[in-house]
Amino acid sequence: xxxxxxxxxxxxxxxxxxxxxxxxxxxxxxxxxxxxxxxxxxxxxxxxxxxxxxxxxxxxxxxxxxxxxxxxxxxxxxxxxxxxxxxxxxxxxxxxxxxxxxxxxxxxxxxxxxxxxxxxxxxxxxxxxxxxxxxxxxxxxxxxxxxxxxxxxxxxxxxxxxxxxxxxxxxxxxxxxxxxxxxxxxxxxxxxxxxxxxxxxxxxxxxxxxxxxxxxxxxxxxxxxxxxxxxxxxxxxxxxxxxxxxxxxxxxxxxxxxxxxxxx
Numbered sequence: 001x002x003x004x005x006x007x008x009x010x011x012x013x014x015x016x017x018x019x020x021x022x023x024x025x026x027x028x029x030x031x032x033x034x035x036x037x038x039x040x041x042x043x044x045x046x047x048x049x050x051x052x053x054x055x056x057x058x059x060x061x062x063x064x065x066x067x068x069x070x071x072x073x074x075x076x077x078x079x080x081x082x083x084x085x086x087x088x089x090x091x092x093x094x095x096x097x098x099x100x101x102x103x104x105x106x107x108x109x110x111x112x113x114x115x116x117x118x119x120x121x122x123x124x125x126x127x128x129x130x131x132x133x134x135x136x137x138x139x140x141x142x143x144x145x146x147x148x149x150x151x152x153x154x155x156x157x158x159x160x161x162x163x164x165x166x167x168x169x170x171x172x173x174x175x176x177x178x179x180x181x182x183x184x185x186x187x188x189x190x191x192x193x194x195x196x197x198x199x200x201x202x203x204x205x206x207x208x209x210x211x212x213x214x215x216x217x218x219x220x221x222x223x224x225x226x227x228x229x230x231x232x233x234x235x236x237x238x239x240x241x242x243x244x245x246x247x248x249x250x251x252x253x254x255x256x257x258x259x260x261x262x263x264x
Contacts, residue, residue: 034074035207036061037246048097050104054194056081056172058108059240060101064093064124075124076240078198079105080191082172085114089173089189089198091128091139098128102135113137115171118157119200120183121148122216124242129155140170142177144185163187167232176232178202179225180218182242188229195237199229199251205244206253211261212243223258230255 037059041049053059060077077090079101086109092098105113118126118141126149129139141157143164149156160168160175167176174190182201189198202225204212230251241250 034061034063034072035244036074037076037240037244044104045097045100048092048100048104050079050108052108053078053246054196054238056109057191057194057196058104059246060090060104062092062097062101064127073124073243075243076198076246077101078189078191078196078240079108079113080172081109082193084171085109085111087171087173088113088116088132088137090119090125090200091116091132093124093127095128095131098131099135101128102131102137115140117141117170117173117175117187117189118145119189119198119202119242120186121145121152121154121157122183122201123154125200126155126157129157140175142185142187148183148185176229178228178232179221181222181225182212182214183216184218186225190233195235196240197233197236197238197251198240199242199254200240201242202226202229203239203241203250203254204257205241205246205250206248207245208243208253208257211254211257223255223262226251226255226258 036049038051041051043049047063049061050058058079061074063072063074066073080087086105088101088105092101102113116132116137116139118139132139139157140160143159145157146159163175163177167174176188186200186202239250240246
């Protein structure tokens with residue numbers, strides 16, 4: 001399996017799995033070093049960063065302490081400007097981060113967010129839902145996410161009806177359900193104007209050499225879901241995985257990781 005040539009270091013999570021240590025922590029316990037998705041991000045709080053990625057698109061990163069020896073895990077999200085107003089893609093890991101993402105969206109886009117998207121039911125995508133709800137910002141997700149969130153005691157998003165059958169346009173973005181993979185409800189977000197495809201945790205960063213957690217995955221459906229995503233967005237210019245660097249094509253890299261896993 002050929003590794004992309006543009007990477008300089010592994011994600012913090014991969015390093016932890018390999019036994020490496022995180023170099024430094026701030027006084028409040030949050031990390032001073034993480035592999036953020038892009039260079040030069042502005043730190044908005046001990047655990048939240050942001051940077052312009054493309055016209056009308058900003059990438060966010062919010063981290064949490066996963067415990068169990070895994071340490072601090074950085075998570076990627078987006079803010080996208082456009083009619084009828086800014087859209088937040090993935091809501092943070094907790095209510096505090098969700099509230100801060102709302103503030104950041106208003107600052108960078110020049111107006112308050114009008115909607116948010118949770119790309120699956122896990123807390124690293126849906127943990128800020130209560131903050132969004134308190135601000136009257138609806139958070140949309142796959143219909144499957146509603147039942148899964150309720151079953152696991154996570155914050156519950158609003159369902160996008162029909163998303164399990166076909167792509168749905170929601171403001172400036174297209175939501176697509178390629179099928180089960182990392183989770184049964186994982187969806188992707190496509191911004192055609194910039195060519196940015198947000199794959200969330202369905203995709204692995206090109207600096208990762210493992211497919212990641214399969215605790216809630218459908219490993220049999222995963223390869224076909226990736227194939228559908230590749231087929232639908234051949235014009236993709238920048239692909240955002242759920243964690244780690246945006247360098248290279250995380251979609252094609254995930255396909256290769258799955259193929260290698262199946263071969264073994």
